Amino acid sequence: MPDGTIGSLGERFFRDGFVAGVPVLTPNEAAVFRTELEVAEARFGGSMHYILFPNLIFRSADRLLRNPRLLDAVEAVLGPDILAYECTYIIKEPGNTKRVSWHQDLTYWGLDTDDIVSAWLALSPATEESGCMRMIPGSHRVGKQTHVDLRESDNILSRGQTIQNVDEATAVSAALAPGELSLHHGWTMHASHPNRSVDRRIGFNIVFMKPSVRQKVQARECAILMRGQDSFRHYDPLPRAQADFDPEMMALREEIDRRRNATWQTS
Structure with missing residues (x-):
């Protein structure tokens, strides 16, 4: 592992259910990735917000996904097979x-x-003003909580899925500077406020998992082997885009998006 921050990361992650402020990119590197994203958005014809697997659309996202410092941090939590x-x-x-x-x-x-x-991974400042994530420390240890689908118009979540009666006095803000990373557990309760700043709040979000994790709803989904080995083969491997805005890769991405939305609606 490259430094002491990464070395203690796993311990902090499993204690609190999250870690924040892990250095991955320099501010200059984050600025380059932001510029490449916004150039791609101009060609795409709109925001890349919640566009699943943008790495199949343009290769800057693929380079970001495979950043070794990012994967070092993930390996500290999941182990060598990712x-x-x-x-x-x-x-x-x-x-x-x-x-x-x-x-x-x-x-x-x-x-x-x-x-x-x-x-x-933050590509612009994620602050309390811009609506950074807020975490409830230790909440991953209580397991799955009841969610109510409120379907509120001001909620980014598709169903407005909400855990009610959360003690917000215990919440911690996971503020990030450009180039910094946060990691959180799948059962950690989290939320975020609106962006009241004058800049876009841009983050690159990746869900990593051990190859042993199985999808129960869809017969087959897709994933990308990032490190180590996949001896389980629960997922179809995704190809790596060789060019930006390749029509075949974009069509594949849309099919994957269709499958994933079916999973979310069924679960």
Whole structure:
């Protein structure tokens, strides 16, 4: 492992259910990846917010996904065999009034174990003003909580899925500078406020998991082997894009998106 921060990361992750402020990119590197994203958005014709597997659309996202410092941090939690189950940019535009309610990631994913970690890599400042994530320390240890589908218009989550009566006095803000990473457990309760800043809040979000994790809802889904070995073969491997905006890769991405949405609606 490259430094002491990574070396103690696993211990802190399993104690608190999250870690934040892990250095992955320099500020200059984060700025380059942001510029490449926004150039791709101009060609795409709109925001890349929640576009699943953008690494199949343009190769900057693929390079970011495979960053060795990012994978070092994930390995400290999951061990040497790592799959990427999904990746997407999560973007809050400045002045956007939408928020994310208290929820747990694993509730609707249809996976059989919690050997996963959600990684969030900041490409712009993620502050309390811009709506950084807020975590409830230790909440991963209580397991799955009841969610109510409120379907509120100001909620970014598709169902407005919400854990009610959360003690917000115990929440911790996971603020990040550009280039910093947070990791959180699939049962960690988290939420975020609207972006009240004058800049976009841009994060690259990846769900990593052990290859042993099985999908219970869909017969076959796709994943990417990032490190180590996959001796289970529960997922179809995704090819690596060789060019930006390749029509075949974009069509594949849309099919994967269709399958994943079916999982979320069924779980």
